[in-house]
Amino acid sequence: MLRKILKVLAIAFILIQFIQIDKTSKSDETFHMSTKYNMPEEVSTLLKNACYNCHSNVVTYPWYSYVQPVGWWLNNHISEARRGLNFSTFTNGSIARQNHKFEEILEEVKEGEMPLKSYTYFGLHPEAKLTDAQRGVITSWAQLQMNLIAEQYPADSLVLKKRIK
Template identity: 35%
Template sequence: MRLFLKIFVVLIVVVFVVIQFFQPEKNIGEISVNHILRQEQLPENVQQILRNACLDCHSNNTNYPWYDKIAPVSWMVKKHIAEGKKELNFSEWGKFDAYDKIVALEDIRQEVEQKTMPLKGYVTMHKEAKLTEEHVAALFAWIDKRGAELVNSPIVQ
């Protein structure tokens, strides 16, 4: 029995080491001119919210802490980034027309209001991503202001 246990433990270790050689490609690109941080005049605290809580999954640039580089966590992270970017990529903000932006702003409000974003697992690992009431208020204030500007912009009317 003890031999069996030893073999089992060795096997687990071997599998763990071997899977480290199968690392997904990293999501690290240039900060493009279309990036929301370059496109919008965001108040400092709203920039901080996006940086701390959203951009790792919703842009072309992810900050990878060491534990995100370890398989199988790295595989899960890659999946989140791919799905997150498919829904909303803040690196492409400049390419959105006014309608797309209005819809995106409303989506963001809804996700944050319902506390479905940022993803719970992410907040557990990234304490700075936890949104306080002040964060949420600052974000919504900006969404209201920008949303109203967009709705009143000549293209939409």
Template identity: 35%
Template sequence: MKLWKKIVLALAIVFLILQLIRPEKNIGNSSAHNITQHFNVPPGVQMILQRSCYDCHSNTTIYPWYAEVQPAGWFLAKHIRDGKRGLNFDEYTSYRLMKQYRRFKDIIDQVGSDEMPLPSYLIIHRDSKLNSTQKNELIQWCTAMQDSMKANYPADSLQRRPQR
């Protein structure tokens, strides 16, 4: 066999072996603590969150076909794991009040500076890109949620005490 044929064959075998290592899917786990349990999420905002954020920040991802091809599936799994660790709309109401309050601020910052949704995700999920109307809608909603928390809870349950 020619050398280049051996190399191609070896690469093909490695690729096939990679396919056997499949990350666990993020599908259909509990949403008992979904943000809608405690917060008023109007349909427009809900649509934005589901279309642009839930794939990485909820317990249910809608997977593209290439998630079945490794190593692409591993990269997706890592984004989902990291995204959920910081912010999971299906766990939101289980967070301490302070964290719930702060995450609204984080969303405003991340969306306002175009850091979220992740740019690499938008290359393929073009529909998930937020236009300025949608960004404003999301930011105004987060501000309103923070205001309602401020009205309903004592200030020291929402803010970390200043360090002395």
């Protein structure tokens, strides 16, 4: 009986390998953050290395994304991350939302919440592991962007409207 169960599981595992995730990147950068906000080369490089694989439409999938169900989980994780923050569509939202996202970037990076620890476990993605100095570069840049937004827009336009359910 156990042999039959293991055999069925092995066959199912092999079959699901044929159901791969869509790994195509969307190259439309019309609403990319850099189209509206100044991104010094150092900031751009840090964000690309530490954030873009989950928070942009340009993803470099690792080898293990070809193994299902890991690929499905990874694809879902990336989709959720993009819903929270997507550098490729950043300027498509309201100025209040953009300002709020800069605030979230500042907080998450400063507190060490991003990039996720699980993203750099076991030596995976060593380029994404940020030093304190690198965190400082990103947080200073995010604060500067928030200050510039505050100078250019009325304070009431920077308040996110509550969603009515």
